[in-house]
Amino acid sequence: MTLLNVEASLPMPTWALVRLLVHEKRPMAVERARKLLSPSSLTGGDHKMFDRAINTLLGLGIIQKSDDDRISLEGRVASLDGSSWDDFCIVLRRAVFNPEQNKVIKNGKEHTGAADLTRALCWFLSLDPTTTIVGSNNFEVLQDGALIVEARPAVTNPNRWNRFTAWAPALGLAAAALPTMGDVGQYVPDCTVAVRQTVMETWEHNANVNAVEFVRVLREKIPVLPGGVYSRGLGVEDPEDTFAGSALSFALLRGGYEEWLKFEREADANQLLSINDPERPLTAHTFSSITVIKDYNV
Structure with a gap:
């Protein structure tokens, strides 16, 4: 398969x-x-x-x-x-990320299990959703140098790209580009849906979680995020523990705007998590804890 x-x-x-x-x-x-x-x-x-x-x-x-x-x-x-289509997509996502499905993930010549999709997701989520739109006209060039040599290219031809544009949104890891950003058939690496579903499954309403631990758990459960085990194994740059990285920052900021996440900064915090905000390009947001709020948007 x-x-x-x-x-x-x-x-x-x-x-x-x-x-x-x-x-x-x-x-x-x-x-x-x-x-x-x-x-x-x-x-x-x-x-x-x-x-x-x-x-x-x-x-x-x-x-x-x-x-x-x-x-x-x-x-x-x-x-x-x-x-619920969403509940089914959660099951799909877990199945795709199962280690048994990704034994050959580092070998781009092997396409057994779900490794081909997982490789493509690791590359895709290494891109910045605030500056990059991907379509059939540029998916090839955007892959240059993104993964280790053995795993390249993540998406080998237009047919596979077209199938990727069906699977990635279903897994909550891509969204169609807005009309003001791109043309029909172009996508952004927006992982908000997968992050929101994972947050709601993992923590209870009003749970207050250390921000660095919060991101660690998300990367563990969504291992194609930069910093996740699959992403690191394929050579995608690791944002490290105290930096959310572009794709995850975008999802977390949406969580704040949509009010299913609340960010706090305690004066005596030992560690702070930095979140990229395009409205503050010179100074990242820093927080010490994140509170999970019931999502009333779904």
Whole structure:
């Protein structure tokens, strides 16, 4: 399996299959699922989209298949109610970041598991979302020197770039560029959705967390962020413990503006976290703690 290859599924067909299995509430014959989701009267007998969805979910460990050709949900996805795309995307993100999916991440010639997508995300999130938009016209040149030689290039051709633009937003790690920034089909390395989901899963409402520890946990759970284990392993510059870095700073600032994060600075703090703010290019914001507030924006 390789997620940026045309033989793999895009995220949306996998969601359709998961919703069907959630509704079924028991193992389901592959042939029955195929007839429901990919009827020959509509597809003309071409079931590639359905078959790719099954193979991709099997490869990610999200579903399992029995010897009698029945499929069922596996792991955390089995607890979903089938109503929330966001909840499914969290499951996808965790599956993609599973170490078992990334054994060949440092070898750009190998595309097994989710390594090709993970490499691409590490490169993409090394860019500054306040100054960089990426599209089919510049994704190749923006990769120059971004990763270790063995892992280059992260995205090898336009077909893989097009598939990346489906997977990265689904994982909460990219957003379409605003009309004032770029053209249709261009994206910015905005990881706000993934950061917000991770924050809300990790800490309770009104939790007050040391800012440096806060960032450490986010990098652990989203290892494609600069400073995360996958990113460091691929040679992306490490912002170090007390600096959030451009992509994560952007998400944290949005958390403050949208009021699901509150930043504080205690006078006697031992460590301060620096956050890049384009409105203060000469002096970074520094904070000692971050308070998590229930997100009323979703």
